Amino acid sequence: MSSKNLPTRCPWCGNDPLYINYHDNEWGKMVRDDRKLFELLTLEGAQAGLSWLTILKKRENYRTAFHKFDFIKISRMTPSDVEQLLRNPGIIRNRLKIKSVITNARLIPQIINEFGSFYNYILTFIPGGTPIVNHINALSDIPTKTAVSDALSKDLKKRGFKFVGSTICYAFLQATGFIDDHLNTCPCKTPHP
Numbered sequence: 287m288s289s290k291n292l293p294t295r296c297p298w299c300g301n302d303p304l305y306i307n308y309h310d311n312e313w314g315k316m317v318r319d320d321r322k323l324f325e326l327l328t329l330e331g332a333q334a335g336l337s338w339l340t341i342l343k344k345r346e347n348y349r350t351a352f353h354k355f356d357f358i359k360i361s362r363m364t365p366s367d368v369e370q371l372l373r374n375p376g377i378i379r380n381r382l383k384i385k386s387v388i389t390n391a392r393l394i395p396q397i398i399n400e401f402g403s404f405y406n407y408i409l410t411f412i413p414g415g416t417p418i419v420n421h422i423n424a425l426s427d428i429p430t431k432t433a434v435s436d437a438l439s440k441d442l443k444k445r446g447f448k449f450v451g452s453t454i455c456y457a458f459l460q461a462t463g464f465i466d467d468h469l470n471t472c473p474c475k476t477p478h479p
Contacts, residue, residue, distance in 0.1 A: 295472055296472045296474070304339070304343065313460065313468075314460060316463035316464070317462040318403075319405075320398065320403050321356065324355050325349070329345065330455075332449075334451075344376055344377055344378065346376075347377050348376075350376070357395070361392040368384055390447050408438070409464075417465065418459075418465045430453050436455075439451055
């Protein structure tokens with residue numbers, strides 16, 4: 287096999303080792319754990335207007351600042367905690383983004399009570415309940431939102447969630463494996479029959 291035909295990683299991750307590790311070991315892999323799903327929804331919201339690499343570099347700081355994404359502990363955070371977080375250089379110091387984490391953490395238990403888990407809730411938006419595997423040949427073919435992300439965003443907003451626009455929801459669905467948008471040439475692509 288010539289080097290021209292060898293599988294090539296999705297080019298969006300560039301050559302940064304942190305980004306490559308995220309691409310190879312996390313992005314597009316199915317996540318079923320509610321705390322991990324909440325973490326990724328939070329981080330996607332934090333990314334709004336920024337690069338994903340910026341968020342990856344601050345991820346451990348987010349885990350520390352937000353109780354390892356334990357939404358019960360986060361839901362008990364106070365305005366005083368918000369003020370303290372606004373002085374934390376290890377996270378994105380945006381009041382609306384910080385407050386959205388607390389708001390969203392308070393709403394997750396309602397979804398879990400209704401659907402059994404946050405994972406089950408998200409699955410209700412995925413046609414057939416199985417991950418969507420897109421056949422992507424170029425980065426320009428990857429959409430920024432779809433009817434699925436529109437529906438998820440609309441429902442989350444109706445429930446009171448913040449920083450959950452359709453583009454954020456689409457990136458979240460990609461990150462958590464509900465949508466596989468690895469390029470067809472990528473070795474991480476879900477094998478298709």
